[in-house]
Amino acid sequence: MTDDGAEPIVYRVPMRSHDDAVPRGLAVERALTVGVCGMGGRLDRAPRSLAAALAAVDARYGERAAGRLERFAAVPEGAFVWTRDEDGLFWLGCLVGPWRYDDDPAAAEADLVHVRDCRWRGRPVDASAVPPGVTATFARGGRNGQRIHAAGTGNLSALLWQRLRGS
Numbered sequence: 001m002t003d004d005g006a007e008p009i010v011y012r013v014p015m016r017s018h019d020d021a022v023p024r025g026l027a028v029e030r031a032l033t034v035g036v037c038g039m040g041g042r043l044d045r046a047p048r049s050l051a052a053a054l055a056a057v058d059a060r061y062g063e064r065a066a067g068r069l070e071r072f073a074a075v076p077e078g079a080f081v082w083t084r085d086e087d088g089l090f091w092l093g094c095l096v097g098p099w100r101y102d103d104d105p106a107a108a109e110a111d112l113v114h115v116r117d118c119r120w121r122g123r124p125v126d127a128s129a130v131p132p133g134v135t136a137t138f139a140r141g142g143r144n145g146q147r148i149h150a151a152g153t154g155n156l157s158a159l160l161w162q163r164l165r166g167s
Contacts, residue, residue: 007154009079009147012134013037016143017111018065025086027112031120036102037081037093038115039072039145041065046103053101053114068144069114073099080157081118082134082148089124090134092160121164131156 015027017040031037041061047053050073058066081093097117107113127135133150134157 007152008158009076010134010154010157011075011079011081011145011147012137013039013081013083013145014138014143015039015083015112018061018143019111022109022111026110028083028085028091030106030110030112031083031115031118032085032091035118035120036112036115037083037095037118038102038112039068040111040113041069042108042111042113043101046101050099053099057114069099072114072116072145075116080154080161081145082130082138082157084138085124090127090130090138091120092125092157092164093118093120094161121161123164125160125164129160131160 015031015038016024017027019040027040041057043053043056043060047056054066054070057069075095077095077097079095081095083091085091095116096119099114099116102113102115131153133148133153136150137146137148
């Protein structure tokens with residue numbers, strides 16, 4: 001639990017591009033390698049601010065995409081995030097930085113350009129230890145990040161984070 005008694009915040013982040021030409025799993029591989037969590041939405045020029053990014057994403061991809069970016073940028077630092085790699089393995093991370101636009105060509109190739117620094121555990125979490133709320137949320141499918149509201153998921157994620165510290 002957090003200091004105020006609330007469960008820690010937890011998100012599902014599939015990091016799968018809405019561009020079907022991007023190989024499935026490429027963004028997750030990049031995220032785990034370089035220590036970020038994020039979403040797609042390539043832009044012609046790197047925006048200088050979140051406001052500029054939101055306007056550019058809205059103009060190019062529409063209001064819904066801009067809304068997803070705004071919600072992603074607003075997730076508090078310290079929130080836990082879960083993703084799955086191409087082998088179906090679950091990875092637990094913790095957001096440790098604010099939104100930024102990654103203009104590295106490899107980020108564009110993976111369509112993982114709207115990112116936040118993320119500390120990922122050094123190995124996947126054993127499937128038997130993944131909180132049920134996480135597996136249920138991923139089982140529903142989809143490419144968008146979303147908050148996991150299932151009771152106990154935040155506390156179980158925090159417990160795993162502590163147990164896996166140093167891995």
